[in-house]
Amino acid sequence: MNEPSKLLITGASGFIGNELFKQLSNNGFQVNGTARQFCGDSIVAMPLDTKDWSPVLDDVETVIHCAALAHIPQSDNGEFVSQVREYNVAAPQRLAKQAKEKGVKRFIFLSSVKALGESTILGSSYRNISDCSPEDLYGESKHDAELALKKELAGSDTELVIIRPPLVYGPGVKGNFRALMGLAKRNLPLPFGAVKNKRSLVSLENLVSLIIACVKYPEPLNETFLVSDDQDVSTKELFETLTRAYGEKPKLWRCPVGLMRFGATILGKKAIADRLFGNLQLDITHTKKALNWEPPVSFQQAIQTCVNHELHNSNKPDNQ
Template sequence: MSEPSKLLITGASGFIGNELFKKLSNNGFQVNGTARQSYGDSIVAIPLDTKDWSPVLDGVETVIHCAALAHVPQSDNGEFVSRVREYNVEAPQRLAKQAKEKGVKRFIFLSSVKALGESTIPSSSYKSTSEYSPEDLYGESKRDAELVLKKELSGSATELVIIRPPLVYGRGVKGNFKALMGLAKKNVPLPFGAVKNKRSLVALENLVSLIIACVKHPQPLNETFLVSDDHDVSTKELFETLTRAYGKKPKLWACPVWLMRFGATILGKKAIADRLFGNLQLDITHTKKTLNWEPPVSFQQAIQICVNHELHSSNKPDNQ
């Protein structure tokens, strides 16, 4: 019986990396990880700006680079912009270069749909071949990382797989999605009854499943993949599904979208309005066909998993 494949996950203690680490370990892979601090023997502390990744690359067949500086605000501060570039562009390039030199077979890079842009026009979707058009610092850093990785690994024996997810939600989610869950839990009456936009999301379980499919794929794989739940939702449907997952009847009323957009713009919240009322759709046909893959968890199931975890966590004594 052959030895299990050896994998390296960067950002192995993060929202995505931790779930991926557990699933791959349970799938019989030999998994090591890096994070800001050590966790046991399998996850070691290596900062993203390290110049030497060699201690964790020996014998590794596949690298999955999840680590990044996320939730990056717009800034004209040169020092901050340089730090974003150091962590999100130069770090993966250094890791890829050293992985190539160590004979790593496949380098999987977790990018973002933000490398392509922030929105799509109605009845249109981003595809894996869509042109770059990032609109913020984070999206620009992911675009630049993709470009330097393609250049670094071009013509080498190390395959490059790029995965571009939209907003990821799941157990332990934070940020804007956590805030939406809070509103749904309180069942606050909201004016989203007339919102008919379409946005692609991806459940943590589905994203991890797609990454594992890329790890296991037996044929050479130099591809860029978009990923989603394959079920685009409106803000109205999202809130209704979240509220019902909490066992409550949604209280949505209809306010003209143009009026909400106008009010948000006046209040300096245009970006939030764009996410709540605009479209962002991904076409994952290429992903499903190439990998013979389907999202294993439905949107409704994933929302319930997310809500159940939040309810369980909030009922723990430490959180009371």
């Protein structure tokens, strides 16, 4: 009987890495991970600025690099920019170099749609071959990391797979999406009834499914993949779906989008307005065809799962 494939996940205690660790373990893989802090026998403490990754690369067939500095504010501070580049560009390149030297077969890099840019024209989507025009420090760092990895692994026996997800949501999500859930849960009257933008999102379950498909793919794989739920939604549709998942009837009234954009700009919230009212669409046709893969859960199912998890945990006693 063949030994199970040995995998390494960086960022294994994070939102994506933790779920990926569990699902790959359940799929019969031998999985080890790294995190900023010690998390158990199978997840060792190795920060992103680690210089020697060799202790966790022995006999590893596939590396999945999820760890990164995220939620990065735009900054001209030279020291901060250098830190971002160390963690998000130099670290994955260093890991890839050592993985190549250790004979790792496949290096899967979790990038971001931000490597491509921040927005699309309504009805026009980013594709896997679209030109990259990142607009912020995080997007630039992901794009530069992609280029560094391609250069490092070019001509080697280590395959490079790049995955560019949009906003990822799911049980335990934090940040901006968690804030949107809070608004939907309170079911306050909101002025989004006239918003008709389109944005691609990806549920944690669908993203993990795509990563596992890349791990299992039996043929050589040097590709860049976009991933989404394959169902683009407007801000209006997102709030309606979230609110109904909480068992409430949405209270959305119509306000001119131009007026809301103007108000947000005056208040210094233009970036938030761009996310609420702008378009960001991904065409995942290539991903589905190349991997013979389909998102296993619908947007509506994934939102309900996300809300159910939040409700379950909010009802737990404080000492649990």
